[in-house]
Amino acid sequence: MTLWTASEAAAATGGQATTDWTANGVSIDTRTLRPGDLFVALKAARDGHDFVAQALEKGAGAALVSRVPDNVPEGAPLLIVKDVQAGLEALGKAARARTDARVVGVTGSVGKTSTKEMLATILETEGKTHASVASYNNHWGVPLTLARMPRDTEFAVIEIGMNHPGEIAPLAEQARPHVALVTTVAAVHLEAFESVAGIAREKAAIFEGLEPGGAAIVNADIDHADILRQTAQAHGAGIVDFGRSAADYRLTDVQPESNAVKARALVGDQVIQFEVNSAGTHFAMNALGALAACVELGVDLDQAIAGLPAWSPVKGRGVRESLPLSGGGQIELLDDSYNANPTSMEAALDVLAASKGTRRIAFLGDMKELGAQEEAMHAAMADIKAMAHVDQVHCIGPLMQAMHHALPEKKRGLWFATSAEMAEHLPALIRDGDTVLAKGSLSMALAAIVDGLRKMGQGGALDG
Known part of the structure; x- marks a missing residue:
């Protein structure tokens, strides 16, 4: 399925297409590039323009560049823009705008990747689901994930991370989630923040990108939950909380087994039971937040619970x-x-x-x-x-x-x-x-x- 045509990408970025090309994927790495991908020549440890010729030789459908690279044949399929990073962000915003997908954004000091994977696993049972790959959650990972999103996506799960103040809000505004979940707030990246409260304020910035009438999923147990709630309220979000204390989704019992955790929770007056395929009791809390997010996306709670056991930890994460x-x-x-x-x-x-x-x-x-x-x-x-x-x-x-x-x-x-x-x-x-x-x-x-x-x-x- 064609993801981008030259005319669509040029309109989205304000760039100039050299030929009438098409692309069925987006890549920033020649090592994982697949034939037909649009190669994005980002500048990181090395300048991606140095790899455009190699990308085209490997079958790239086109390359997003800010200049015509050396060793590229005349008439090569290119999309020339003023700035490659800005061009990638524009593609992401355009992909987000053209889909009717229900979008959930996930952040948190701990557990955001596993929670993102839980959400994707559950939502895949409900409709065509698109999700961040690995931990693609930074200034290039979020727009790359969005730019890769097919127009017929029904659910999207976007992981959003940070290392320094001011990073989350612009990424959330690109993703425009209907539901945003903060797994927890902890002493991570403290060398860039004055306190854990500062980290909470940065995590709460995900609510700034919520669509009107969106839902904020908040961990009620963390010390700075009030900061999350205040930010969510300031942006008109409905608040749904989860935790062991008084919460909309209250975890009442966790029983670890050798390779799994069985848990019980109270949702309103309803007692629910669910199972997570990992031995860590902390995964039960992540799962409860994921279940709350799924319900806010319109998924039946029993259906969400039924989809959860298909999840298992990824390499290096438990x-x-x-x-x-x-x-x-x-x-x-x-x-x-x-x-x-x-x-x-x-x-x-x-x-x-x-x-x-x-x-x-x-x-x-x-x-x-x-x-x-x-x-x-x-x-x-x-x-x-x-x-x-x-x-x-x-x-x-x-x-x-x-x-x-x-x-x-x-x-x-x-x-x-x-x-x-x-x-x-x-x-x-x-x-x-x-x-x-x-x-x-x-x-x-x-x-x-x-x-x-x-x-x-x-x-x-x-x-x-």
Whole structure:
């Protein structure tokens, strides 16, 4: 199906099309580009114009550029605009304007990607659904997701993130959601904000982009829920809250199992039960927020509950695997290596603490962007409740030295500056029956620990 014609894209961007081309997708990376895609020559670590010739050789339908690149044949299919980033945003806005889709925007300090995936899983059972890929939630990820949206989309799920003040509102205004959900507010990106209240104000900015009469889904349990509510009210949104306290969707019971969580909640006078295919109890709260958002999008609550079990965590975000060991026996791996902050770290350690196994072992990497109190926040992790049930903690990175020193000697494992160094010692640290958690900020490359554990045997994802 044609996503963009040259004339449509030129009208949307105010650019000039060199030929009468068509595109059935949009790409910013020649490594993942598919034949027929419109290649967008963004400037990031490298200038995307340097890759236009390669993109066309791989079958790109056209390229969005601000100048004619070198080594591009005469008459090549191009869309020439003043600024490529602005051109991508214009395409996204045009794609959003031409669809009748019901749109939900998702943000939050923790859990936004998993909640986005839950929403997409449920909504796919109700109609043609378009959603952000991976964590495409920044200044190029949101417009790229919108620009890729087919015109016959019925539901769209747009993840919106931030690292600094002022980033969320313009992205929300591009997405124009009918429903906006804030999963939680926590001490993340503190080096760019004066306080957690400042983070709450930035997260609340998603409500500035709501369509008239839209709904704001608010976590009632967080300390700064009042900031979210005030912003939502100021923009005329209806407020629906969820949480363990008094809320429209009140979580009343959570029962963790080895590979799932069974939960009960009260919605008005109705008692509901739902199941999440992950061992983390925090996923039950994310799921409850997702269910509330689905209802505000017009989905029947029972239908939404029925669609939820099809969701499972994606790689690096809480996936549980059984890994046979080459010498016999097996371990269980909790792969939560994609990112980390104090809130998500504590949640992951809760999952580890509740796991069955001969020993519970954690490999923990630095948590980044925490500001002036970063060392103290790392040290404080040694005293959280879950740590009483963890047998040994191996620490990675300069910040995690603070936690390493704070740990009781009997729990204190090895410390190395990098994951690669730690990975060399894995065979001596792991034995049959262990349950192993790997978690840290993405830049700490805990994937090296995960890959090292998998190389110790031939692993496969657990059923359920």
